[in-house]
Amino acid sequence: MTGLTKTLELKLVDPNAHKRRKLRETREAYQHALQDAFDARCTTQTEANDVVLTYDLSGYAKNALKKYVPQLTTTYNAGDLHDDHPIRFTNEGLRLDHKPENGIEWYVKIPHHEDYHLWMPAQPNPEQRDWLEALNAGDAEMGESRLFERDGTWSLHVTATRDVEERSEVSAEERTPIGVDIGEASLVTVCHRDNHGSPTAPELWAEEGKTVRQLRKTYFTATRRLQTRGSERIAESFGDDLWRQIDDVFHRVTREVVEYAESVENPVLVLEDLTDIRESMDYGEYMNRRLHGWGFAKLHGQIRYKAVEMGIPVETVNPRNTSKECHACGEVGNRPKQATFTCTNEACWMGEYQADVNGAINIADRYLSGESRSREYENDDDSAEDGGRLTAPQDSHADAETQQATRGTYAS
Template sequence: MRTASIRLDVTEEQSSQLSALQVAYADACNRLVPVVCEERLWNRVGLHNKTYTQLREQTPLGSQMCCNAIYSVCKAYKAQKELGRVRKDKDVPKIRFNCASVHFDKRTYTLRDNLIYLYTLSGRITVPLIFGEHQRKILAFGIPKEAELVLRKGRWFFNLVVEKTDPPLSISCETMGIDVGENTLAAHSLGKLFGGEKLRDKRDRHLSLRRRLQSNGSQSAKQKLRQVSGKENRRVKQVNHETSKAIVAAAKEANIGTIVMEDLTHIRDRIKAGKRVRARLHRWAWRQLQTFVEYKAQATGIQVKYVNPAYSSQTCSCCGCIGKRNKHRFECPHCGLLAHSDLNASRNLAGINGTAVPLRVSVNAPDVESQTLTLQ
């Protein structure tokens, strides 16, 4: 699945019609929240049977849009449950849908060439689409599915999900391991390191700027905050796209059949550090980078696996014994291996899957301290 974010070339009248639809859609979603919380019900069929008639009577939405509102609420609560925010021993948290995106399916939109026909409260409207080269490539090799209508900074976008047929999987047995981090953004077992110092410095600068503007509280400070809003996230996303693209290109060139990455589920809950370090680590986009690598690798026929990363940073990738790690330096006291700690971890991840890509140079370093010299 790929998503093409397509800008809509709407008139003022069409924009007001879409705004009215967005308000009514958010209102319908908010009417469903109390039912979900009281009944602990986020099954789509069950919630439909319980609330569909109510939505049709109390909102101006059509029949299919009521179904889509039910779908959006169920999807939101399932996501909250996956994140561990919905617990059996506590009340279901209430979600507020403010300016919510509007979910469209094949019954509520029609795509023809460079035009799209969208459902609104006052009937269907015809809107021209503004395509870029990236969007055209996605639509050219896939089947349009569901979509989300969103409003960003006064512009309407149609985020269309496109289903693409998977390419044949690679038959190669070679494996690449990828270790992600903060100081080193990513390291793969072929020997490439992607530094994260520049990105970390930029993020720290953005954080410092936001703190100064928020503590100021003046009108000009609020205006500046709106100007820089989202700039940090866009920068991180761009760097992650560039890094993932380079990683997948290297894997394809080396005829890699499987990419192995760390399973970092609930890693933020396990971070034990001071407030300043926690704030920095919690803002880091490890999972986003892994997701970019995953879908780009799958698009080229490379499989992606996630493994338990326990002791991968402390184990020697040469002899398998526990070594010593000091920041970026890894040293094995048993075989004498000296390597970058993240590079060593990536090779361990590749070895977990079975067949690791061999090092360019294999060195057997003896344990000199354990040997004795006999003088004759």
């Protein structure tokens, strides 16, 4: 069994004036408590508790704050706060009720303060109905929840965890590792080796990468202009629409990645462990902004939960040099262009190769070498240690014609 975690989305349906006022009171108290605890630089739950204790909030919101503020001040080293943080509640805070006979089937109980709660009708994401039913039946475990308000619309994000059976019980050695490379030029690239050890059937989502780059460029350019004109609300609404478009692309691509895996016998999807990669980025302000906002974590998370839902295991490996090594000989080469990898080993048959495909093969080969780390739970810290270079399996000279054909087909 594998523990799968997903964030469920529910839109609160037309709260009346009284409930809107109570929700806003909760939000205002929460924001003040968060700001005061943050300004006090609370690094422990005890310190945060001393600050938030006096606020008119439910214990579920206070307990969530006590955990969240020390993370901001010690783990993320946040310098300031965004104006409008969602209201967090611990896992005991929310309750669900299902009334299938009603026009609106789902209701949620939202804590207001210690002795007062709000029952609200909610419209869930229809694709997540089975998850809600599992929560309601006790077959899934509720985690932290977050309450948002955007343009007068209130919504809830609820974390849920359930056990999912893997599709087959074959050993790790019997599985076919599929390398998944996430990047900028090609949003996602997948590839695996055939029975002869030759890279086969690579698939690249390059057009989708281009689409996301254009949407993000539009977002940064347009919102900056709107903000300088004082149109903050328009900028926020415009940005939300663009990010929804990016999310749509992410969901379609990650679904197709899992469909690719389903076409392979005994697949295992292999991702790079990116636990520390964002913290170590230092490519200058412009590139840092692009890479930090690229959505690595979101793509990883979507691939993971969609794969596990289909019974396909997911592993992570050390990302060190996966984009720099030649998958044929293990030599560190160079990338004269974003989409081109060049091997500098004169004795190697490969020469030039499509860079993202080369990276995907290296990722798959890390699994074959035994250097893989299973991440069953989303928040596990299982990043691989930064060790010596791992050499990929050698492509045999007997397969030279096959390899040359692959190079010709997928080289830029």
